[in-house]
Amino acid sequence: MVSDRNDDGDTLQLDVLDLFDAWPETSLRLVLDCVAADDAMTRSVGLWGVSIIDFGGTKYFGPIAAAASDPEPRVRADVMSTLGTIFGTGDPSRALAILIAGTVDAAPEVRSAAVAALQSSPDDMVTDVLVARADDVDPRVRYWAAWSLARRPVCEARAALERLATDENADVRDAAGKVLGLPTSSL
Incomplete structure (x- = not known):
């Protein structure tokens, strides 16, 4: 193996x-x-x-x-x-x-x-951790931050997702756009 x-x-x-x-x-x-x-x-x-x-x-x-x-x-x-x-x-x-x-x-x-693994954690403090990772220098981290912020009702999560929807990396923008429910044409 x-x-x-x-x-x-x-x-x-x-x-x-x-x-x-x-x-x-x-x-x-x-x-x-x-x-x-x-x-x-x-x-x-x-x-x-x-x-x-x-x-x-x-x-x-x-x-x-x-x-x-x-x-x-x-x-x-x-x-x-x-x-x-x-x-x-x-x-x-x-x-x-x-x-x-x-x-x-x-x-x-x-x-x-770690960010991907936190996706299913219901802990409230995890939202703050994920929001902080939305500004990570690595696009893979930002990508997983977008997916992991899905279904988190906190306004900070939405603001981070909106920032990620305009990210310089296309994969990150796409993930955030899908989480926010934005139409594909606006991504």
């Missing part, structure tokens, strides 16, 4: 899931070994495995949370994506704190993954 996490139709992942079912104890040991590996891609695969084996994040939330400070941005971005799933419910307040911290990470891929 380190060399090909998305092979033809994700059959490799399905095969690995079958192995997890057949040998749960061995799978857990190997996945935790991957989380502790020197290679960043191996760590990412290990984090994916932990999130599958501990679907709700109730037993192994710690290794995922610890990886939020991994030196490799790709691994930190994977953590943000994982915490935005059902896995984050294993410790919701800690997951939210990690995601909010991820929105100001030095690496744009981590910020964009």
Whole structure:
């Protein structure tokens, strides 16, 4: 999985899931070994495995949370994506704190993954975080800020979306326009 996490139709992942079912104890040991590996891609695969084996994040939330400070941005971005799933419910307040911290990470891929993961958070303080990310220097972060601000009734969210609808980046403008319900011709 380190060399090909998305092979033809994700059959490799399905095969690995079958192995997890057949040998749960061995799978857990190997996945935790991957989380502790020197290679960043191996760590990412290990984090994916932990999130599958501990679907709700109730037993192994710690290794995922610890990886939020991994030196490799790709691994930190994977953590943000994982915490935005059902896995984050294993410790919701800690997951939210990690995601909010991820929105100001030095690496744009981590910020964009954190902003995307916050999309489903009902927490009111998240709106302020997303509004702040609407001014991020990276267009991918602004793009996800637009989508994540959808369905937030706060007037600050609307003002940020209106700014994003005039963004210099076409993808950001399009996302904000769709969230605001603007006709395609005006984008």
